[in-house]
Ligand code: HEM
């Protein structure tokens with residue numbers, strides 16, 4: 001397509017595009033927002049971001065398996081969705097497969113597109129890039145490429161290194177856990193968030209993972225889970241450990257009062273993730289289709305009932321930033337509701 005400096009009306013939509021070749025993605029956008037993501041930072045938008053990671057990370061620099069952000073998790077879903085680390089991905093995979101098939105898009109593209117749109121549905125989020133044109137996957141990823149919450153920091157950093165990501169880049173990617181909840185860690189309490197604001201792309205996740213753990217949100221401890229600081233909040237063992245490890249703690253902490261830095265680092269790392277194993281020369285930049293996220297309405301804070309005495313020090317070089325405490329009774333985190341019609 002030819003880029004012009006005047007926008008072209010995209011037929012069949014309310015949208016206009018600089019690049020007419022991106023018009024068809026506006027039709028995909030409308031379908032996704034109406035039927036899957038509901039233009040909200042809820043369960044489906046969260047899942048759309050998670051599947052970006054689980055698809056792309058099936059990549060290895062050393063062993064030549066896996067082709068990265070190629071949609072193999074949908075194309076070879078009967079294989080990959082059986083992997084334990086992909087527990088719970090089946091629903092979004094099915095939804096995105098339908099949308100891709102309807103619009104004649106590759107599974108690699110639909111995953112990256114839905115991820116970027118899902119992020120944009122969350123207040124405070126960066127507007128991620130979107131490149132289109134990934135060919136369909138020709139083989140499934142191997143089991144063992146997706147990090148698990150019960151693994152050690154050494155194991156997780158080694159796996160990320162093998163996929164081309166530094167410890168700092170992993171921390172940046174983990175900003176994703178600010179718009180996240182767990183359904184499968186403790187199946188008795190589906191939708192249990194990782195921070196007190198799962199509908200906002202804020203730095204609360206980086207704050208709350210550094211508070212002293214006091215209890216479990218369900219009835220006792222599950223594999224990959226450690227005690228969390230708030231009623232109704234889930235803490236992954238891996239997030240606990242990465243928040244405190246000398247290789248990652250200072251970067252973790254640096255995002256708390258610097259949303260701009262957090263968003264820039266997340267965007268950069270997501271851009272890398274979104275084209276893992278792909279030749280970007282063959283991709284078309286349709287970033288103009290990604291909606292503009294709303295801005296945040298809150299500032300970084302300690303949840304109500306917490307003080308600086310509840311913070312665990314971890315970065316030797318820099319003290320934990322001073323934060324105000326939210327007013328009111330101790331924060332209780334409400335579950336993220338799912339819209340799958342089964343009432344939980
Ligand atoms: C150390 C690496 C990581 C580990 C061990 C990990 C582990 C997990 C676990 C256990 C869950 C809960 C799943 C469930 O029970 O439903 C989860 C959720 C999630 N993860 Fe990660 N994750 C990691 C990195 C990432 C990265 C890099 C991204 C994105 C770039 C990501 C995005 C998400 C999102 C958005 C959710 C929420 C899904 C939802 O609410 O439906 N994670 N993660």
Ligand SMILES: [Ca+2]
Pocket residue numbers: 177178179195196197198199200201202203204205
């Ligand atoms: Ca949040």
